[in-house]
Amino acid sequence: MDGINQDVKKISDLIDEEGGRQYIKKHLSELHPADIADILETLDKEKKKEVFNLLQTETASNVILEVDDQSREQILEDINKERLTDIVEEMASDEAADLIADLPKDDAKDILEKLHWKDSAEVQKLLKYPEDTAGGIMQTELLSVREEMLVEDAIIQYIALSQEVGNIHNTFIIDKDRKLVGVIPVRRLLVIKPETAISKVMERNVISVNVHEDQEEVAKIFKKYDFVSLPVVDDNGRLAGRILIDDIVDVLIEEASEDMLHMAGIYQDEKIMDPPLRSVRIRLPWLVINLATAILAASVVGLFQDTLQAMVILAMFMPIVAGMGGNAGTQALAVTVRGIALGELDFGNAKKALLNSTIAGLLNGIATGAIMALVAYYWKGNYMLGIVIGLAMIINLFIANFFGIIIPLVLKWLKIDPAVASSIFLTTLTDCIGFISFLGLATLFIKHLV
Amino acid sequence: MDGINQDVKKISDLIDEEGGRQYIKKHLSELHPADIADILETLDKEKKKEVFNLLQTETASNVILEVDDQSREQILEDINKERLTDIVEEMASDEAADLIADLPKDDAKDILEKLHWKDSAEVQKLLKYPEDTAGGIMQTELLSVREEMLVEDAIIQYIALSQEVGNIHNTFIIDKDRKLVGVIPVRRLLVIKPETAISKVMERNVISVNVHEDQEEVAKIFKKYDFVSLPVVDDNGRLAGRILIDDIVDVLIEEASEDMLHMAGIYQDEKIMDPPLRSVRIRLPWLVINLATAILAASVVGLFQDTLQAMVILAMFMPIVAGMGGNAGTQALAVTVRGIALGELDFGNAKKALLNSTIAGLLNGIATGAIMALVAYYWKGNYMLGIVIGLAMIINLFIANFFGIIIPLVLKWLKIDPAVASSIFLTTLTDCIGFISFLGLATLFIKHLV
Numbered sequence: 001m002d003g004i005n006q007d008v009k010k011i012s013d014l015i016d017e018e019g020g021r022q023y024i025k026k027h028l029s030e031l032h033p034a035d036i037a038d039i040l041e042t043l044d045k046e047k048k049k050e051v052f053n054l055l056q057t058e059t060a061s062n063v064i065l066e067v068d069d070q071s072r073e074q075i076l077e078d079i080n081k082e083r084l085t086d087i088v089e090e091m092a093s094d095e096a097a098d099l100i101a102d103l104p105k106d107d108a109k110d111i112l113e114k115l116h117w118k119d120s121a122e123v124q125k126l127l128k129y130p131e132d133t134a135g136g137i138m139q140t141e142l143l144s145v146r147e148e149m150l151v152e153d154a155i156i157q158y159i160a161l162s163q164e165v166g167n168i169h170n171t172f173i174i175d176k177d178r179k180l181v182g183v184i185p186v187r188r189l190l191v192i193k194p195e196t197a198i199s200k201v202m203e204r205n206v207i208s209v210n211v212h213e214d215q216e217e218v219a220k221i222f223k224k225y226d227f228v229s230l231p232v233v234d235d236n237g238r239l240a241g242r243i244l245i246d247d248i249v250d251v252l253i254e255e256a257s258e259d260m261l262h263m264a265g266i267y268q269d270e271k272i273m274d275p276p277l278r279s280v281r282i283r284l285p286w287l288v289i290n291l292a293t294a295i296l297a298a299s300v301v302g303l304f305q306d307t308l309q310a311m312v313i314l315a316m317f318m319p320i321v322a323g324m325g326g327n328a329g330t331q332a333l334a335v336t337v338r339g340i341a342l343g344e345l346d347f348g349n350a351k352k353a354l355l356n357s358t359i360a361g362l363l364n365g366i367a368t369g370a371i372m373a374l375v376a377y378y379w380k381g382n383y384m385l386g387i388v389i390g391l392a393m394i395i396n397l398f399i400a401n402f403f404g405i406i407i408p409l410v411l412k413w414l415k416i417d418p419a420v421a422s423s424i425f426l427t428t429l430t431d432c433i434g435f436i437s438f439l440g441l442a443t444l445f446i447k448h449l450v
Numbered sequence: 451m452d453g454i455n456q457d458v459k460k461i462s463d464l465i466d467e468e469g470g471r472q473y474i475k476k477h478l479s480e481l482h483p484a485d486i487a488d489i490l491e492t493l494d495k496e497k498k499k500e501v502f503n504l505l506q507t508e509t510a511s512n513v514i515l516e517v518d519d520q521s522r523e524q525i526l527e528d529i530n531k532e533r534l535t536d537i538v539e540e541m542a543s544d545e546a547a548d549l550i551a552d553l554p555k556d557d558a559k560d561i562l563e564k565l566h567w568k569d570s571a572e573v574q575k576l577l578k579y580p581e582d583t584a585g586g587i588m589q590t591e592l593l594s595v596r597e598e599m600l601v602e603d604a605i606i607q608y609i610a611l612s613q614e615v616g617n618i619h620n621t622f623i624i625d626k627d628r629k630l631v632g633v634i635p636v637r638r639l640l641v642i643k644p645e646t647a648i649s650k651v652m653e654r655n656v657i658s659v660n661v662h663e664d665q666e667e668v669a670k671i672f673k674k675y676d677f678v679s680l681p682v683v684d685d686n687g688r689l690a691g692r693i694l695i696d697d698i699v700d701v702l703i704e705e706a707s708e709d710m711l712h713m714a715g716i717y718q719d720e721k722i723m724d725p726p727l728r729s730v731r732i733r734l735p736w737l738v739i740n741l742a743t744a745i746l747a748a749s750v751v752g753l754f755q756d757t758l759q760a761m762v763i764l765a766m767f768m769p770i771v772a773g774m775g776g777n778a779g780t781q782a783l784a785v786t787v788r789g790i791a792l793g794e795l796d797f798g799n800a801k802k803a804l805l806n807s808t809i810a811g812l813l814n815g816i817a818t819g820a821i822m823a824l825v826a827y828y829w830k831g832n833y834m835l836g837i838v839i840g841l842a843m844i845i846n847l848f849i850a851n852f853f854g855i856i857i858p859l860v861l862k863w864l865k866i867d868p869a870v871a872s873s874i875f876l877t878t879l880t881d882c883i884g885f886i887s888f889l890g891l892a893t894l895f896i897k898h899l900v
Contacts, residue, residue, distance in 0.1 A: 226696035246676035256706035264784030272789030315765035334714030339722030
């Protein structure tokens with residue numbers, strides 16, 4: 001990204017110079033909007049606004065969609081309403097709706113009034129759908145042709161529409177009630193005789209989603225069928241809009257990274273910039289549940305008070321056994337949860353996965369248990385302590401790896417998201433088994449230990 | 451997915467009946483290959499093979515690419531070599547290369563010999579590129595036109611090529627040395643006069659990747675520029691192939707879910723079906739490092755042996771303080787790592803994120819600390835124990851949330867992947883601070899405790 005740093009320095013220097021603006025304008029006009037966005041993000045607030053004002057309306061419209069939230073806020077803070085309206089006019093309906101939804105209420109109303117009535121109506125329609133549904137991410141600009149028409153009609157409509165709307169991949173075919181009945185990829189229009197009837201060449205098996213469908217389900221459909229564009233229909237099967245792959249790539253990525261949050265005990269889509277009270281509301285319930293399970297594990301320790309009293313250094317080693325079980329179990333869990341998410345693990349091949357994981361757990365238990373046994377022996381000069389802690393670790397790592405597969409599979413079978421609930425059960429188990437196996441063995445061999 | 455279960459049952463019943471195969475053939479011909487793959491995956495091994503053999507070559511070619519690894523292996527196990535060759539002929543070069551790369555060596559050689567020499571040459575060229583590079587995921591089938599030609603030439607070539615190759619979105623423009631000099635989207639060919647010179651209407655600012663580029667970098671480019679297709683060039687800038695968005699969606703998803711593995715201490719791309727020894731090789735080093743840090747934390751406990759001797763129930767509560775710090779820190783860490791990965795957190799807005807997280811940590815510390823204080827008081831009838839454990843938890847959760855942001859940011863600044871190394875540092879810290887704050891406070895107030 002050295003190129004960007006050079007650009008940024010040059011622009012920062014030139015913006016206040018005579019003739020500098022002209023140079024910047026020319027230079028930016030040769031860049032991709034995504035690259036201009038990168039440059040803007042690194043400029044300070046005032047320069048951000050100045051440089052943004054140098055952009056042509058169409059470029060500005062693409063750039064404002066690409067910059068990060070903070071930069072967007074800064075740029076839009078006191079932007080001229082007329083210019084903002086022009087910029088929004090350039091956007092696809094879904095992008096316009098997203099941008100307007102983020103504006104302060106009064107500004108949003110203002111822009112909606114200033115927009116061309118047709119654009120304004122489209123945007124207002126889209127604003128009614130929740131952000132995370134098919135309706136909330138679709139755009140209404142699309143190519144649709146009645147089934148009784150000819151291929152040449154589709155071509156003419158395509159040529160007209162493509163002056164204004166980008167990324168039209170499909171011709172959607174509708175009947176007289178606007179119901180979706182077929183599809184023809186635009187590039188196929190090139191290879192079919194223009195006088196052919198649409199109904200003869202259209203693909204009738206058209207896959208679509210309902211406007212109310214959750215965006216994660218939409219993402220799954222894109223992933224499964226390798227689509228570039230997907231039509232959206234209302235409850236009556238009427239064509240309402242279309243979703244493009246680039247609208248869904250971000251959903252796929254966010255969804256894939258959600259499991260990490262879930263595994264860490266964040267059950268809602270918490271964002272890094274969320275205010276503290278929202279974080280507390282999301283995180284506290286899980287911490288309280290964890291506290292309860294930690295108290296349960298502590299009460300297990302309570303059962304062995306006499307042993308601890310007899311040999312207080314056991315208290316030093318006890319968290320090691322529990323913690324190592326937790327670590328090993330979390331490894332198995334992460335691989336399992338990801339395997340389920342990527343569709344690589346199901347009930348059919350679970351037995352093999354379980355066997356593999358349990359063997360791996362046993363081997364890792366033997367290895368780390370042996371190391372710990374030696375450390376304990378050399379540190380405290382007590383070979384029996386070494387044996388007890390080594391054995392306890394082998395048991396706990398074995399159990400951890402076994403249940404690191406079993407727990408998420410059982411949750412999946414119960415139709416509970418494995419990423420969400422697995423770690424609670426697992427760490428409770430590894431804590432308890434860790435304490436019981438170590439302090440239990442110590443109690444058995446207490447005569448040889450002290 | 452009830453539809454699928456019905457399909458599967460029906461097919462299982464019909465396959466052995468007279469006339470049943472005919473029905474299955476017809477039924478499957480109406481389904482999308484991805485749906486046929488879903489059905490095949492749930493059939494038992496023998497029926498899988500039988501049903502697969504009923505599929506037409508083109509469908510079979512799509513289906514074999516869609517089924518999971520296990521089913522693919524089963525289906526290909528003793529498939530007729532001629533049929534497999536026909537199936538491979540139907541595939542795009544990148545898909546053929548992927549499939550052949552997975553075959554036993556002798557089978558692969560056999561198929562490569564049977565393939566049409568041109569296909570075979572393409573596949574062998576692709577097999578030379580590592581799987582995770584642009585060369586390894588690109589296909590060589592593409593539409594390329596010399597810059598001195600006319601739009602109508604491009605249209606003619608497109609029409610010819612589209613009979614065999616799907617998903618052609620762009621016309622790549624090359625010079626006499628096959629160097630990539632421009633691009634025109636195929637759908638634009640519809641709207642330009644056929645007699646126009648290519649060089650007049652092509653987009654010259656064409657973004658491409660080198661064949662050796664890592665696939666994760668390729669994925670980032672797709673994500674940044676919202677591409678559907680991206681040209682690949684060799685070291686001399688000559689057009690070598692193209693990558694489609696659906697080849698990269700899986701990379702984006704795998705990459706997004708990789709952070710979860712990293713956070714859990716799995717540093718390589720371990721798959722759920724990996725053999726135990728590979729799992730051990732991947733997981734053991736991290737477990738050993740963790741063991742070292744656990745021993746470090748244990749030695750902290752060792753400093754307070756006298757206190758523990760004086761009041762052995764402290765040993766019960768001590769893991770609660772350390773564990774809760776770890777839990778809270780992991781929450782902060784997951785949100786931070788995800789924020790960095792999704793590009794929502796950088797050094798510019800880190801201060802605000804840090805403030806938010808620290809406030810959240812303090813509030814969660816106060817809440818869970820208060821609960822724990824009450825539990826300890828009622829359980830052991832010792833109000834001073836409640837105060838000590840409550841205070842220790844507030845301190846530890848505060849520290850955990852502070853460093854849950856700081857550690858990944860510092861690692862990012864040092865250009866180390868934050869997802870990989872953060873949790874080691876964090877849990878060591880929360881263990882040590884947990885033990886020190888709790889046992890330290892207990893030591894200070896030991897007179898009031900016992």
